[in-house]
Amino acid sequence: MDIPKQYDPKQAEQDHYERWEKLGFFAPEINRDPNAPVYSIVIPPPNVTGSLHMGHALQHTMMDVLTRYKRMSGYRTLWLMGMDHAGISTQLMVTRELKKERLTRHDLGREAFIERVWKWKKESGGQITRQMRREGASVDWSREKFTMDEDLSYAVREVFVRLYEEGMIYRGNRIVNWCPNDQTVLSDLEVQKEPQAGKLYYLQYPVKGSDKRVTVATTRPETMLGDTAVAVNPEDERYGDLIGATLTLPLTDREIPVVADGFVDPEFGTGAVKVTPAHDPNDYDMGMRHNLAQITVIDPQAKMTEAAGADFAGLDRYQARTKVVEKFEELGLLEKVVDYEFSISKCERCKTVIEPLTSTQWFLHMDKLRDLALDLMSREKKPRFVPEVPHEKVYTNWLENLRDWTISRQLWWGHQIPAWYTPDGEVIVARSEAEAREKGGTGELTQDPDVLDTWFSSALWPFSTLGWPQETDDLKTFYPTSVLITARDIIFLWVSRMVMTGMKFIGERPFDDVYITGTILDPHGQRMSKTKMNGIDPLEVFDRYGVDATRLKLASVGSTDVRWNDKQVESYRNFANKIWNATRFCLLNSEGAAIDPGTVKGATADLALHDRWILSRLNKTARDVSAALADYEFHEAVQTLYHFFWDDLCDWYIELTKADVTNEVVSKQRDEARTRLISVLDQALRLLHPFMPYITEDLWLRLPGAHAELLHQAYAGAEPTIMLAAYPEANADLIDEEAEWQMQAVIDLISRVRNIRSEMNIKPSERVRVLIGAPDGKLRSVLTANTNQISRIVRASEVSIQETLDAPRASARAVLVGGAEVAVPLEGLIDFEQERLRLSKEKEKLKAEAGKLEAQLGNPQFAERAPAEKVAELRARISDIAQRTTQLDQTIANLE
RNA sequence: GGGCACGUAUGUCAAUGGUAGACGGCUUCCCUUACAAGGAAGAGGUUGGGGGUUCGAGUCCCUCCGCGCCCACCA
Numbered sequence A: 001m002d003i004p005k006q007y008d009p010k011q012a013e014q015d016h017y018e019r020w021e022k023l024g025f026f027a028p029e030i031n032r033d034p035n036a037p038v039y040s041i042v043i044p045p046p047n048v049t050g051s052l053h054m055g056h057a058l059q060h061t062m063m064d065v066l067t068r069y070k071r072m073s074g075y076r077t078l079w080l081m082g083m084d085h086a087g088i089s090t091q092l093m094v095t096r097e098l099k100k101e102r103l104t105r106h107d108l109g110r111e112a113f114i115e116r117v118w119k120w121k122k123e124s125g126g127q128i129t130r131q132m133r134r135e136g137a138s139v140d141w142s143r144e145k146f147t148m149d150e151d152l153s154y155a156v157r158e159v160f161v162r163l164y165e166e167g168m169i170y171r172g173n174r175i176v177n178w179c180p181n182d183q184t185v186l187s188d189l190e191v192q193k194e195p196q197a198g199k200l201y202y203l204q205y206p207v208k209g210s211d212k213r214v215t216v217a218t219t220r221p222e223t224m225l226g227d228t229a230v231a232v233n234p235e236d237e238r239y240g241d242l243i244g245a246t247l248t249l250p251l252t253d254r255e256i257p258v259v260a261d262g263f264v265d266p267e268f269g270t271g272a273v274k275v276t277p278a279h280d281p282n283d284y285d286m287g288m289r290h291n292l293a294q295i296t297v298i299d300p301q302a303k304m305t306e307a308a309g310a311d312f313a314g315l316d317r318y319q320a321r322t323k324v325v326e327k328f329e330e331l332g333l334l335e336k337v338v339d340y341e342f343s344i345s346k347c348e349r350c351k352t353v354i355e356p357l358t359s360t361q362w363f364l365h366m367d368k369l370r371d372l373a374l375d376l377m378s379r380e381k382k383p384r385f386v387p388e389v390p391h392e393k394v395y396t397n398w399l400e401n402l403r404d405w406t407i408s409r410q411l412w413w414g415h416q417i418p419a420w421y422t423p424d425g426e427v428i429v430a431r432s433e434a435e436a437r438e439k440g441g442t443g444e445l446t447q448d449p450d451v452l453d454t455w456f457s458s459a460l461w462p463f464s465t466l467g468w469p470q471e472t473d474d475l476k477t478f479y480p481t482s483v484l485i486t487a488r489d490i491i492f493l494w495v496s497r498m499v500m501t502g503m504k505f506i507g508e509r510p511f512d513d514v515y516i517t518g519t520i521l522d523p524h525g526q527r528m529s530k531t532k533m534n535g536i537d538p539l540e541v542f543d544r545y546g547v548d549a550t551r552l553k554l555a556s557v558g559s560t561d562v563r564w565n566d567k568q569v570e571s572y573r574n575f576a577n578k579i580w581n582a583t584r585f586c587l588l589n590s591e592g593a594a595i596d597p598g599t600v601k602g603a604t605a606d607l608a609l610h611d612r613w614i615l616s617r618l619n620k621t622a623r624d625v626s627a628a629l630a631d632y633e634f635h636e637a638v639q640t641l642y643h644f645f646w647d648d649l650c651d652w653y654i655e656l657t658k659a660d661v662t663n664e665v666v667s668k669q670r671d672e673a674r675t676r677l678i679s680v681l682d683q684a685l686r687l688l689h690p691f692m693p694y695i696t697e698d699l700w701l702r703l704p705g706a707h708a709e710l711l712h713q714a715y716a717g718a719e720p721t722i723m724l725a726a727y728p729e730a731n732a733d734l735i736d737e738e739a740e741w742q743m744q745a746v747i748d749l750i751s752r753v754r755n756i757r758s759e760m761n762i763k764p765s766e767r768v769r770v771l772i773g774a775p776d777g778k779l780r781s782v783l784t785a786n787t788n789q790i791s792r793i794v795r796a797s798e799v800s801i802q803e804t805l806d807a808p809r810a811s812a813r814a815v816l817v818g819g820a821e822v823a824v825p826l827e828g829l830i831d832f833e834q835e836r837l838r839l840s841k842e843k844e845k846l847k848a849e850a851g852k853l854e855a856q857l858g859n860p861q862f863a864e865r866a867p868a869e870k871v872a873e874l875r876a877r878i879s880d881i882a883q884r885t886t887q888l889d890q891t892i893a894n895l896e
Numbered sequence B: 001g002g003g004c005a006c007g008u009a010u011g012u013c014a015a016u017g018g019u020a021g022a023c024g025g026c027u028u029c030c031c032u033u034a035c036a037a038g039g040a041a042g043a044g045g046u047u048g049g050g051g052g053u054u055c056g057a058g059u060c061c062c063u064c065c066g067c068g069c070c071c072a073c074c075a
Helices: A009-022 A054-072 A087-100 A110-124 A127-135 A150-165 A221-226 A237-242 A281-290 A317-330 A367-380 A388-400 A433-440 A454-458 A473-478 A488-505 A538-545 A547-555 A566-588 A609-630 A634-661 A668-688 A693-700 A737-759 A777-785 A787-794 A832-858 A860-865 A868-895
Strands: A038-042 A076-083 A140-146 A169-179 A184-186 A191-206 A213-218 A229-232 A246-248 A255-260 A272-275 A334-347 A355-364 A384-386 A419-421 A427-429 A481-487 A511-517 A768-773 A796-802 A811-815 A821-825
Touching: A009 A127, A009 A538, A009 A547, A009 A693, A038 A054, A038 A473, A054 A076, A054 A127, A054 A481, A054 A511, A054 A538, A054 A547, A054 A609, A054 A634, A076 A127, A076 A473, A087 A110, A127 A538, A127 A547, A150 A169, A150 A427, A150 A454, A150 A488, A169 A281, A191 A221, A191 A246, A191 A317, A213 A221, A213 A272, A221 A317, A229 A237, A229 A281, A272 A281, A281 A355, A317 A334, A367 A388, A367 A488, A384 A388, A388 A488, A419 A433, A427 A433, A454 A488, A481 A488, A488 A511, A538 A547, A538 A566, A547 A566, A547 A634, A547 A693, A566 A634, A566 A668, A566 A693, A609 A634, A609 A668, A609 A737, A634 A668, A634 A787, A668 A693, A737 A768, A737 A777, A737 A787, A737 A811, A737 A821, A768 A787, A777 A787, A777 A796, A787 A796, A811 A832, A811 A868, A832 A860, A832 A868
Parallel strands: A038 A076, A076 A140, A229 A255, A384 A511, A481 A511, A768 A796
Antiparallel strands: A038 A481, A169 A184, A169 A355, A191 A213, A191 A334, A229 A272, A246 A255, A419 A427, A768 A821, A811 A821
């Protein structure tokens, strides 16, 4: 057998995924058990324009771990993959392509443009689907969805119509967030606030019929051209007599009133506020309260309109600002300009400053939907956020303060709003044009040109992807889904909306749990971003360290933010190599053996200590990993597996069983030892598989054994793969505390002797005599039973175990558990002074520990109030330390 | 302006109120027939400061310092 000494991840990554996919292992249909429990996850649909970044890799790893774990545990598992049409992003992507051909989308026209987008999608979209295959993601490709698919689009129209018919969707003219660059309205969630260093301009407006002036402070002087009032606080004594007065609005021929409104903060600025209802959300509300006119002075291109006056019409908003300020200065009406930092709203995508405009749009009333989500939380505590704090509260708070959702967008790429207008301007909302014609009784219909916010279709994802509004088997089987795994930043945009629509249209929660992952920051603690160019490409990391190692690192990220560090991936790469070589050892010594799960399922009385011990460790590991995954403690699961494999299996079990396994003489005993080892390895690989799919599959298939017979019964008859092998379940009967204690004693002895060898600078090649005095009979028999192993591992020429120690004075010594002592004769090698120092140091350590413990026990209230179990535990520890200390004292005395 | 996290070994991170750990790095020794991407043995901590609750605090409470995130209509 020829196996390289180093693991090459690329080979395994190339060899298995295609086979898994082709054989249908990812699809729930692979499960033949009609009574199998169900586990389902819908993927947060990546944008069709997107490529894999660390955040994806992180989420996908966690989803895949859970999916593979549940699949191996016999669940009917579905991890549903799909992509989002990503309205603005995709439209921009294609618009940019057109620009290279010196074309605009308007040159093509709507229909041709949309065709072009589909063409782009077909040719260049969905890069991420290839990258996800590299990740090893076990998503069911046969059910892959796209938010613009015909069936999903139908679901969108169905929802729209139903909400409209219930009066929850309405069309209205209101002030909205407008992006002058993208030429579309945006929802509040797509607007980003950024601090901005700017100026606060103090403008004076003359009072009509008086020489008094009122000073208002503003960050946007250009909007004064659309002012229709000045507002003051009704309680503000400074302005009491001005309320109701008329002001002459400079630069225009208009006169505006002074109104009283509680919104105005007398402390800020001058206490008088200019009111521009058409260009500021607050002013808009104030305007509604006081019946003020809305004068639109800025157009959708962010240029001044005719209404701004001849001097300004056509100017850009910032040019207009300069000009307004100049004019005020000329007129002597500019009181002062001060530096001022405020926050400015920008388009999340293109960073253009948002212009608040009044515009006719479609809105969704959120009150009733919000209540559905809030009720679900208060009644059933669903969804269960993990971690609960702070996400549940943030989610609930946000819902409580929810405002109407602007759902229309002035784009071409997306779900066109299913509303048609008759020549008379009547609005008909319908599932199709045919239905609209029928409803309207006329064929002359024009469909609303707008499309829906991308998040509108995303909000339906957990049920639209399963076939709703049809009552499909998939919908019945997989809804509600088990868990949603996603990042913090879309709790509002997406999670909350799925809950609301799920409750509204299915009447049930879309998922039980929501696991919110942490964020992976760059090595300096900065967020990774395209603009900062500090992103770390997961595919490069895959290339350098392998997919499995990267997944292990990602799985241990958990829910707190972490800084990326290659070193950690490197250490998991080393771990993969360790797995490789441990298996290599087993394979090199596998003749006469085959995987036999039976050998690890029941302990027989005549098993050696290390065999009983590894079974105990194995079952504890299975227990702990399952418990950790049940609580989404991925980090804990990884640690448990890592230490089981490396420490327990490699460092100890393989070493202890080596003598039997590598015996050159063919024997039943040798074959049994080999079978046990390979069977333990089989279990270990299965435990690791959800985290490290490639290496485990690669190695597992090489192990001798009838692989097809090792599959979980739900997959009987499938092609062999570790993916469908039963996930090890803990058997409490095999957790053997007695064996663990005994093994610990052996490990302790070996460590002590190794320590002596190291501290005394004994050459590795040199054999030593190991003399043990163990007054406790049980310990004595445990050590005696393992003399061969001990001797082998510490390279002893002799291991002698007596009731009392009988060793030459010139020996290095150490104290063991239960008052036992070990001595290594070192005639001529030992420096007595140094040995005394070494032992004294150890004694000091023990004394310090004993001191702390005794102080605790000495506190009368401890014994009184602490649980009896804790007190007993403490007493036991103290007595053990005392025993060791006494023994050390004697040992030191003997050196004198 | 509100709200929420976080601060633990040199680095990155763990620890249901009960002996503070892991990995990396560092020191010493070893290419011992699975693995030098390895083995063995070590060093390294008043858990950001201060106060409190408790028999017992990294963990709960208060406060200060530091870093970060989210929400918000002070022009």
